[in-house]
Amino acid sequence: MRVGLAAAEDIPAEGTKCVEVHGRKYALFKVGGQVYCLDNTCTHLGGPLCEGRLAGFVVQCPWHGSRFDVRTGQVVGPPARSAVHAYPTTVEAGKVWADLP
Ligand code: FES
Helix, strand or coil: CEEEEEEHHHCCCCEEEEEEECCEEEEEEEECCEEEEEECECCCCCCEHHHCEEECCEEECCCCCCEEECCCCCEEECCCCCCCCEECEEEECCEEEEECC
16 A cells, blocks of 8 residues: 655654554655665564664664664664565655555
8 A cells, every 4th residue: 555654854864754654653764865664663672763873774773783774674783683674665746655564
């Protein structure tokens, strides 16, 4: 289902934003003007990735430090072992859209 997640301008440059759609939380990231969307829940023990620290394309979970590539959701640093789901986004008329389950 294609869903509007946020106004693109509401996501800080090189920063993060937490959004909730139909009771499920997602983490948005803006890097180099592009917007990326991941499931908000860290695959280690469920930390909120939208509250993590972003460095380039890598977000660090605020709970135990797992690192994920925001472009793909792949783990780039432990203790998490499994990727988080990444959702391709588009920006149209200033709004961020993604296909969500
Ligand atoms: S919950 Fe994210 S690193 Fe542990």
